[in-house]
Amino acid sequence: xxxxxxxxxxxxxxxxxxxxxxxxxxxxxxxxxxxxxxxxxxxxxxxxxxxxxxxxxxxxxxxxxxxxxxxxxxxxxxxxxxxxxxxxxxxxxxxxxxxxxxxxxxxxxxxxxxxxxxxxxxxxxxxxxxxxxxxxxxxxxxxxxxxxxxxxxxxxxxxxxxxxxxxxxxxxxxxxxxxxxxxxxxxxxxxxxxxxxxxxxxxxxxxxxxxxxxxxxxxxxxxxxxxxxxxxxxxxxxxxxxxxxxxxxxxxxxxxxxxxxxxxxxxxxxxxxxxxxxxxxxxxxxxxxxxxxxxxxxxxxxxxxxxxxxxxxxxxxxxxxxxxxxxxxxxxxxxxxxxxxxxxxxxxxxxxxxxxxxxxxxxxxxxxxxxxxxxxxxxxxxxxxxxxxxxxxxxxxxxxxxxxxxxxxxxxxxxxxxxxxxxxxxxxxxxxxxxxxxxxxxxxxxx
Numbered sequence: 001x002x003x004x005x006x007x008x009x010x011x012x013x014x015x016x017x018x019x020x021x022x023x024x025x026x027x028x029x030x031x032x033x034x035x036x037x038x039x040x041x042x043x044x045x046x047x048x049x050x051x052x053x054x055x056x057x058x059x060x061x062x063x064x065x066x067x068x069x070x071x072x073x074x075x076x077x078x079x080x081x082x083x084x085x086x087x088x089x090x091x092x093x094x095x096x097x098x099x100x101x102x103x104x105x106x107x108x109x110x111x112x113x114x115x116x117x118x119x120x121x122x123x124x125x126x127x128x129x130x131x132x133x134x135x136x137x138x139x140x141x142x143x144x145x146x147x148x149x150x151x152x153x154x155x156x157x158x159x160x161x162x163x164x165x166x167x168x169x170x171x172x173x174x175x176x177x178x179x180x181x182x183x184x185x186x187x188x189x190x191x192x193x194x195x196x197x198x199x200x201x202x203x204x205x206x207x208x209x210x211x212x213x214x215x216x217x218x219x220x221x222x223x224x225x226x227x228x229x230x231x232x233x234x235x236x237x238x239x240x241x242x243x244x245x246x247x248x249x250x251x252x253x254x255x256x257x258x259x260x261x262x263x264x265x266x267x268x269x270x271x272x273x274x275x276x277x278x279x280x281x282x283x284x285x286x287x288x289x290x291x292x293x294x295x296x297x298x299x300x301x302x303x304x305x306x307x308x309x310x311x312x313x314x315x316x317x318x319x320x321x322x323x324x325x326x327x328x329x330x331x332x333x334x335x336x337x338x339x340x341x342x343x344x345x346x347x348x349x350x351x352x353x354x355x356x357x358x359x360x361x362x363x364x365x366x367x368x369x370x371x372x373x374x375x376x377x378x379x380x381x382x383x384x385x386x387x388x389x390x391x392x393x394x395x396x397x398x399x400x401x402x403x404x405x406x407x408x409x410x411x412x413x414x415x416x417x418x419x420x421x422x423x424x425x426x427x428x429x430x431x432x433x434x435x436x437x438x439x440x441x442x443x444x445x446x447x
Contacts, residue, residue, distance in 0.1 A: 040169055045098065045106075046114055047127030049173065055195060056092040056218075057174035061162045062182035064105040070112035072183035072269050077117060077126065079185040088191040089125050095170060096182075097129045099162050101136055129169060135161060142236050160235035160243065163214075167228035171221065178209075178218040183269025187287055189298075189322030190264045194218065196317050197260050205256040206248060209264040212283050214241050216265040261312040262291045262325025290441075291324035294398065295351055297444025298322050304443070306337040308430070311437065319352075319440040326355070326441035331364070331430040339443055340384075340425035347374075347406040349446045350426055354400045355439035364436040366402050367392055371429045374406055384425060 040049055058080070062073040073096065080094060096113060098106040110128055120126045139157045141150050148156070163179070170177055176198055190209075198207055198218065205223055210216030219227065227247060234243050248257050266286040269279055298320060306316040308329035316337065319327045327337075339350070356364040372390040395401035404426065 040173075043129050043132065043169065045110060045128045045130040047121045048124055049127065050093055050124055053172070054091055054093050054174045056176050056178060056191070057170045058092060058094045058178045058180060059097065059166045059170060060094065060180050060182050061097040061099045061159075061166060062109060063100045064108050070109045073109065074112055074116055075268065076180065076182055076184050077113065077120075081117075081120060081125070083186050083188050084191045089120075089123075091195075092191065093124060093173065094126045095129050095166065096126065097131065097162060097166050097169075099131055099158075106130060129166075131162070131165060135165060140236065144237075156239050157235050160231045160238075160240045163240050164228045164231035164235065167224045167231065171224045171228070174221065176207075176218055176220055177224060178216065179214055180265065181213070181215050181267070181269070183267060184210075184215055184265045185268055186265050187324055188293075193260070193264060193318070193321050193323035193325075196315055196321070197258070197313070200315055201258050201313070203256055204258050205251055205253060206244075206258070208257075208259040210266075210283060211259075211263060211285070212265075212267050212281060214244070215267060216263070217244070258313055260325070261314060261328070262288075262318075262323070264323060287324055290355070291326075293322060293324070293442050295353065295401075295442050295444035297351065297446050300445045300447065301342045302445060303340050303342055304338070305340075306335070306440075308332075308335045308337065314439075316440070319443045320445075326353075326439045328437070328439045330435055330437055331432060332435045333430065333432050335430045336427055337430075337440060338425055338427040339445065346447065347424065347426070347445060350404040350406060351395050351442075351444040352402045352404070352428070352440065353395075353398055353442045354402070355441050356400055357437040357439075364432065364438050366400060367394065369430060369432050369436075370402075371431060372402075372404055373427045373429065374425070375427070376424050390426070 060073065060076060062070070064070065065072060077094065077096070081089070084092075096109075098109055100106045100109065113126070113128060114121060117126050121128075136158060139154050139161070141153050144153060146152075166179075167177070176194075178194070194207070194209060197209075198204065198220075201207070205220070207218040208216060209218065227244070230243050230247050231240055234246075238246070251257075263283055263286050266283055267279075267281055302320060304316040304320050304327075306327065306329065308327075308331045310316075311328040311330060314325065314328045316327050318325050320339065341347070352366075354364070354366050356366070370392070372392055373386050374388055374390055375384050375386040390404045390406065392402040392404055395403040406426065
């Protein structure tokens with residue numbers, strides 16, 4: 001039964017390739033780097049381009065890797081799907097570029113992906129893109145200062161050509177674009193963490209969610225044309241990551257290129273797409289124990305805000321994200337941190353975990369240096385009133401965690417959280433004698 005299913009898939013892919021090739025030949029120009037590659041639909045092998053602009057496009061060039069086959073890219077896609085919610089997947093589309101030079105190898109990769117992800121393809125999450133037949137006609141060995149041999153030079157040039165095509169292909173489809181390699185895994189909550197980060201820094205021209213090569217590099221849509229042109233212009237001269245650094249320098253805005261402190265992607269591939277090359281590099285900062293969330297309690301929609309000064313581009317919302325990393329900040333006397341529900345609800349318990357670094361002679365003490373309050377906001381988060389203070393208790397675990405029993409603060413207050421109230425909140429007010437660097441690592445909220 002399995003073999004019959006695989007045979008049917010293979011026949012289907014053959015028919016799709018035949019149809020795609022006919023359409024593409026009718027529309028392609030003889031110059032693969034002309035200002036337009038033709039209509040994007042001409043290069044779609046399997047799947048569909050969304051009719052409305054999504055929030056995020058993800059691009060993954062892939063090739064058949066000998067005895068590994070399509071194993072890496074299938075793992076990458078499984079990780080992207082498994083670590084995102086259904087609602088998040090409706091805001092993104094993943095374009096897999098079949099970047100082998102022969103249709104036979106492209107077919108093998110296509111069969112492997114369609115076999116595992118037929119539902120995601122039908123739902124519009126995954127789209128398989130076929131490279132134009134003449135895309136690699138201009139690859140040519142050129143002398144270089146890297147002492148690279150013939151095979152490596154052409155491999156580097158091909159990577160730049162693939163990126164140039166893919167950046168041009170996705171232009172206009174989404175608000176932001178994320179470039180991945182085909183041998184990475186991600187972590188829980190990656191989409192929401194990236195979305196919050198990019199929306200918070202809307203002046204950003206590039207965003208890095210991994211320190212490794214070109215893995216996890218994101219861009220607003222307005223940058224894609226320039227980057228596609230640059231990769232084309234220097235495809236014979238520079239590795240694609242060198243061209244990116246040149247682009248960033250030419251934009252003349254150091255503060256516009258931002259890195260999330262806790263990475264969201266990890267490299268897993270051992271066999272490079274370059275024949276004979278082993279690529280065993282990994283990121284030791286990925287999913288560090290001190291960055292991981294362990295408390296749960298992330299299912300109630302809340303908005304998080306703080307007056308404390310952020311460090312390392314972290315966000316208050318990072319403390320309530322499922323993704324690794326918390327809100328690292330400098331707190332001064334009078335600073336506050338608020339977690340407000342976006343729909344009426346009765347909270348039962350909240351746990352807040354701190355990482356305390358201290359500053360000078362002052363060591364931050366969560367039980368002594370914070371006043372906890374519960375209250376309501378009837379119109380918006382700026383129109384709130386305090387109901388009662390909450391006496392914090394040390395949580396059973398982890399260390400430096402505070403447990404708040406919210407209903408106890410409401411008892412006897414004469415104030416009930418009802419459907420007529422838009423938001424209830426819990427706030428922290430810092431009373432410190434000197435500035436202290438802390439991380440609000442995690443917030444967990446339970447009904």
